[in-house]
Amino acid sequence: MKSRVRKRLSAEERRAKILDAAVSAFARDGYESTKMDGIAARAGVTKPVLYDHFASKRALFLAVLESIRDGLIARGKAIARDDADPEQKFRRSIDAFLEFVELAPNAARVLLTVPAGDPVAAKLSREVQAGASAGIAVLLAELVPGGTSSWRLQGSTEFLKEGLHAVAVWWLDNPGPTREEITEVVLDVAWVGLRTKAGR
Amino acid sequence: MKSRVRKRLSAEERRAKILDAAVSAFARDGYESTKMDGIAARAGVTKPVLYDHFASKRALFLAVLESIRDGLIARGKAIARDDADPEQKFRRSIDAFLEFVELAPNAARVLLTVPAGDPVAAKLSREVQAGASAGIAVLLAELVPGGTSSWRLQGSTEFLKEGLHAVAVWWLDNPGPTREEITEVVLDVAWVGLRTKAGR
DNA sequence: GACACTACCTACTTCAAAGTAGGTTAGCAA
DNA sequence: TTGCTAACCTACTTTGAAGTAGGTAGTGTC
Numbered sequence: 001m002k003s004r005v006r007k008r009l010s011a012e013e014r015r016a017k018i019l020d021a022a023v024s025a026f027a028r029d030g031y032e033s034t035k036m037d038g039i040a041a042r043a044g045v046t047k048p049v050l051y052d053h054f055a056s057k058r059a060l061f062l063a064v065l066e067s068i069r070d071g072l073i074a075r076g077k078a079i080a081r082d083d084a085d086p087e088q089k090f091r092r093s094i095d096a097f098l099e100f101v102e103l104a105p106n107a108a109r110v111l112l113t114v115p116a117g118d119p120v121a122a123k124l125s126r127e128v129q130a131g132a133s134a135g136i137a138v139l140l141a142e143l144v145p146g147g148t149s150s151w152r153l154q155g156s157t158e159f160l161k162e163g164l165h166a167v168a169v170w171w172l173d174n175p176g177p178t179r180e181e182i183t184e185v186v187l188d189v190a191w192v193g194l195r196t197k198a199g200r
Numbered sequence: 201m202k203s204r205v206r207k208r209l210s211a212e213e214r215r216a217k218i219l220d221a222a223v224s225a226f227a228r229d230g231y232e233s234t235k236m237d238g239i240a241a242r243a244g245v246t247k248p249v250l251y252d253h254f255a256s257k258r259a260l261f262l263a264v265l266e267s268i269r270d271g272l273i274a275r276g277k278a279i280a281r282d283d284a285d286p287e288q289k290f291r292r293s294i295d296a297f298l299e300f301v302e303l304a305p306n307a308a309r310v311l312l313t314v315p316a317g318d319p320v321a322a323k324l325s326r327e328v329q330a331g332a333s334a335g336i337a338v339l340l341a342e343l344v345p346g347g348t349s350s351w352r353l354q355g356s357t358e359f360l361k362e363g364l365h366a367v368a369v370w371w372l373d374n375p376g377p378t379r380e381e382i383t384e385v386v387l388d389v390a391w392v393g394l395r396t397k398a399g400r
Numbered sequence: 401g402a403c404a405c406t407a408c409c410t411a412c413t414t415c416a417a418a419g420t421a422g423g424t425t426a427g428c429a430a
Numbered sequence: 431t432t433g434c435t436a437a438c439c440t441a442c443t444t445t446g447a448a449g450t451a452g453g454t455a456g457t458g459t460c
Contacts (some may be wrong), residue, residue, distance in 0.1 A: 008407060031408090032316050035447065045407090045409090048408075049452075086398040087395065089209030116315060116316035117316065117317050155371070155382060159367045161360050163358075165362065166361065167358050168360045169358075170355060174351065177355070185359070192395055193393020194340075194390055209437080210437090214438095228458090235417065235418090245437090245438070246440085248419090248420075251420080252437070256418080257417095280445075404458095407456080412449105418445080418446100422442100426435105426438090430431100430432090
């Protein structure tokens with residue numbers, strides 16, 4: 001039974017492979033249902049190796065979230081440049097987010113699924129989400145009256161943010177439509193408003 | 201140590217108390233983090249008594265969901281009556297849902313928090329949610345072109361449904377505004393549309 | 401070619417929480 | 431009073447997954 005040829009990677013390579021395996025695993029099963037043994041198997045090693053690189057399951061999850069966040073920050077810079085036209089700004093923000101979902105579906109799933117069981121992990125998750133959707137709040141602040149901390153603004157932000165997240169998840173599960181089409185759906189509801197559809 | 205006077209309730213009374221304790225417990229901590237011992241303590245009994253009434257944690261959760269659903273069905277009848285004006289219909293639906301949230305906050309929290317860890321429990325949860333939000337889909341079907349099964353309709357429904365859920369949860373955590381005000385926020389975004397706010 | 405470093409493994413412990421076996425006693429009925 | 435039913439208990443087993451102890455063997459360096 002010595003037929004198995006062990007591949008020995010550098011610490012960095014192995015760490016990258018583990019992170020990669022963890023993203024797919026968390027994306028597939030969610031934080032709670034993902035087992036460390038499962039991640040290890042995907043990464044082609046055994047469990048103790050995981051603990052050589054990450055102190056705990058939570059630490060691994062945190063590292064995954066951080067790598068996702070870093071990717072988002074890089075992407076976010078592209079949207080930041082100011083546009084005079086609010087509609088263009090709005091559309092570009094939605095579209096940029098959906099582009100992230102399209103290009104990194106696993107990362108998107110992890111980002112959009114807040115762990116329910118572990119409060120600490122949930123907090124981390126929400127923090128990264130908050131950073132990612134800060135753009136929406138800024139955008140809305142210009143449109144909603146009442147100052148940055150008004151409940152109107154907060155409520156609207158919550159609605160838009162989670163609505164957008166839900167559409168993204170739905171799109172991941174039903175990958176028929178193109179990104180442009182999904183963007184259009186979101187704009188139709190939130191930007192144009194349903195009122196215009198009702199013969200009035 | 202015999203000072204404790206045991207209260208002996210009928211099966212139905214005890215069952216009701218357990219269900220009640222379970223709703224608060226699930227609402228507070230979520231499905232995964234809620235312990236059977238904790239529910240038992242809240243209900244004033246010990247764990248085996250729970251298992252005299254419910255076969256498993258899942259079965260108990262299911263019973264809780266069913267009782268919530270029954271409450272919703274009763275309430276739903278009030279909204280069903282047809283209104284000619286789509287805006288009124290829309291507003292009344294949103295408002296009825298928020299009224300449920302206001303009157304039964306624990307039930308609402310349980311309904312709106314899909315368990316992440318247990319796939320079976322998650323499925324149950326989503327089914328009850330789907331029933332509760334079927335009204336939204338019907339309502340949208342009149343406004344969104346393309347037939348009942350079009351991706352436009354599904355995407356819009358998802359957006360509205362989860363947006364509304366998110367606002368409800370946010371409202372539970374930030375109970376400042378009145379129900380009418382929250383309704384107005386939702387209508388402002390989804391019915392009127394943000395476009396009208398941007399000087400155009 | 402020998403040494404050292406560390407990636408990697410097998411086989412274990414720990415722990416929390418679900419679920420259970422079996423006995424005890426309240427409360428009703430005759 | 432005597433007994434039966436079932437609501438309730440204490441104390442246990444089971445399970446499943448996180449985390450660990452301690453050893454083995456590739457790989458670059460001298």
